[in-house]
Amino acid sequence: MLKLSCNPPETFELLEHKHFEGLNKIIGTGQRRGLYAVAAPITKLHSAIRNHSGRKRAFFEWLWGINGGRLRAILIGKPPLLKMIVDSFNQKFPELVFSEQDADGNVNFNALGNTVLDIFNYKRYRQSDMCLNYLSALGIRQATPCPYCNFDEIYLTEVNGDDYHYDEDEREAEANNYQQALLDLDHFFPKSRYPFLAISLYNLVPSCHNCNSNFKHTKEFALETHVHPYMTDFEDIFTFSLKTPYVDGQTYDTLEILYSNKAAYPDFPDNSIKDFRLISRYNTKRETLLDMLKALHMGIFENFDQIFTDQQQGDIKKLILRNAKIPFEHQEITKFQIGKLKRDIYLEFFQRKSNLA
Structure with a gap:
């Protein structure tokens, strides 16, 4: 639920162009100039x-x-346009089914579904340099928090080509240092139901395996019910807090984490929080949160405001936050595991300090 953004000088407009042109490569010379590649969706x-x-x-x-x-529009349309396409398909072709789910939860595509998947070939795209370049443009690096949960981490890492084993259906390494994406690409609108969105740029959400396969799996997501990482920043919608304020020296068997909607989104549903099991997952970080609160309590002591200047206070707070791996600025949330949770709780901590002063 962290909003995805591009690393400058890349822009989404430029990435859209690269995505469409990369999928539909023009080949040929002489009289055949201008023909599209055999594998092109066109x-x-x-x-x-x-x-x-x-x-x-x-x-x-x-x-x-x-x-x-x-x-x-299917390949590079933004999420609201993809929703319009989905709605149009459901209205015009309600009888078309591309897959079925067996008793074990496995999705099996029928002949029509496989034809559509051959046109919008996700497997080919997932193994391409184009996919890796796109993930890099989004700022995916080693130990990047998952946009859906901000809890587990995803990786775009270098693998030594000499040590890496390639299956027959994988492309060969072109250099000793080979880039590999250790993550899932979730289809916000499920590929099982809408295989024609299998390689749609804004339907591919880089995510951890837990969010994609264990929690979301085949659940129906919609723009009205779930946060879309290309559209909305979770930071703008929800605020996390602790049910019981931290008191130094008190023993905590549990830290009950609460969340509430911000004023700008009073009626936004909490389906994302529930479906990704965020509260239960965040509560496994109880010791981390306690250590963070202890560090804040020790650093921001009594008469702190009277002893230091505003500049000194800011510098000290930054140092404390850096040591505790707490995002100081909003845009840093995407760099830290449970960064959103930590930042909300530390802001609550300082607010409480101010109210008690």
Whole structure:
């Protein structure tokens, strides 16, 4: 629920262009100049239109749209536009089903679903340099907190090519140092139901395995019910706090974490918090929070405001926060595990100090 952003000089507009052009590479020389690659979604979609009839042909023609406009929207449209596409599909083709789920929860695609997945080939994209470059542009590095939970960490790391084993269906390393993404790419709108969104730029959310596979899995997410990391910052919607304020020297068997909506989003549902089990996961960090509060209590002692100047107070607070790995600025939340939780609690701590003074 941390809002994803680009590392300058990249912009989302530039990344959209790279995504569309990278998927639909133009090849050929001479008289064949201007043809799209065989694996390009444009090429495969036109092939599907030619090879189907009836309602299925109508569906593939719908994916293309007017002069390819809907295909472009599918690949690089922002979340509200993807929602409009989903709503349009549900209205126009309610009878089309692409997969079914077995008793063990495994998703099995039917013939139509596999055709759509061949057009919007997630496996090929996931193994491409284009995917790695995009993750890098989002600022994914080693030990980056998951945007969904801000709890577990995801990694974009260097692997020594000499030590790495490549399966037959994986591409070979082009250099000794090979970049690898140790993370999941969640489909906000589920791939099992909407396989035509399998490689849509804004439907791919880099996330930890727990959030993607253990908690979200095949749950239906919607913009009205869940925070979308490309649209909304969790920081703007919810505030975390402790049910019982910290008192130095008191024994705490549990730290009960509460959350409340901010005034700008009074009616936003808490489905994201519930579905990702944030409160129970955060409560496993009780000792970390207690150590943080003890450090704050020791650093911000009685008469602190009277002893130090405003500049000195700011410098001391920054030092204390850095040592406790607490984000000092809002934009630093994405750099620290449970950064949002820590920052809210430390702000609550200082507010309480001010009220008691």
